[in-house]
Amino acid sequence: MNLINKKVTHKLFGMGSIVKQNDSIIEIHFASENKMFVFPDAFEKHLKLQDKSDASSLDKIIQKREMERKEVEWKKEEERKQQRKKLELRLEHEKLMKHHKLHPESQMVFWCDMEEQNHAFSEWNVFSGAIKSGNNKGKPNKPSRLHQNSAVLLTAIDASKPEKDRRILGVYMVNEDFIGKLCEDGNVPAHSKYKLQLTEQESDQLLFWKYYMNKKSPQTMSWNTGKYRYFDNLWMAQILLDIVSLKSDPKERELAQQFFKHFCKMNQITEQELPKPNGALMHS
Incomplete structure (x- = not known):
């Protein structure tokens, strides 16, 4: 002007x-x-x-x-x-x-539908879902038990098959600096190194209920509701050890071995003292 x-x-x-x-x-x-x-x-x-x-x-x-x-x-x-x-x-x-004190059940198993499977293995991330009721209805679930010692197990079941045939698709450690108590968006990202996807043939040999058991009802195999549930640190170690034996590719087998050792170190588990799988399938 x-x-x-x-x-x-x-x-x-x-x-x-x-x-x-x-x-x-x-x-x-x-x-x-x-x-x-x-x-x-x-x-x-x-x-x-x-x-x-x-x-x-x-x-x-x-x-x-x-x-x-x-x-x-x-x-x-x-x-x-x-x-x-x-x-x-x-x-x-x-x-x-x-x-931080280790929680004996600080592992997460996730139920993947087809869309979530694609996302989980392309982005290496899962969403813990939304709260269904109460004052916080609609807000993301906070996976509060997960910490740096936690792994996320990805599972699925074919629509035509019974729950006992739930397969393990893959597994990853949570991101290096992830703390569930501070997670506001419900997203659980993967570790930069420790993440494994199984082939369809490998997945068919790794059934979830071989490891998981409802301690109050050992023979029951039912998921009921929810996208995820927590489970025992020892069970995750058993799964990782069996993945090592399933992998035939030398590089993948080496990564699986490193993953297993890292997990045991983070969870203060000794391989020699690890019990054999004793899930619901072993009691049916």
């Missing part, structure tokens, strides 16, 4: 005329001397344009500038809030890591 030669009034210096102008400074010639002012800030307090049309246009510029300033301030405040939140989460993460 060009204000050169425009007439202004100053509360102290009286009438004047604008003789110079740039994006941040204007110079005004008054009867006694020339004065420099910050532009457009001075028009908010000390100066007034004589021409009403010019004054209205300038007011719009000032209002727009003020809105932009407030937006910048708001963004800065949001960044500060995000930084504070990240710091709080990091401190909470460190506290949980320091004081």
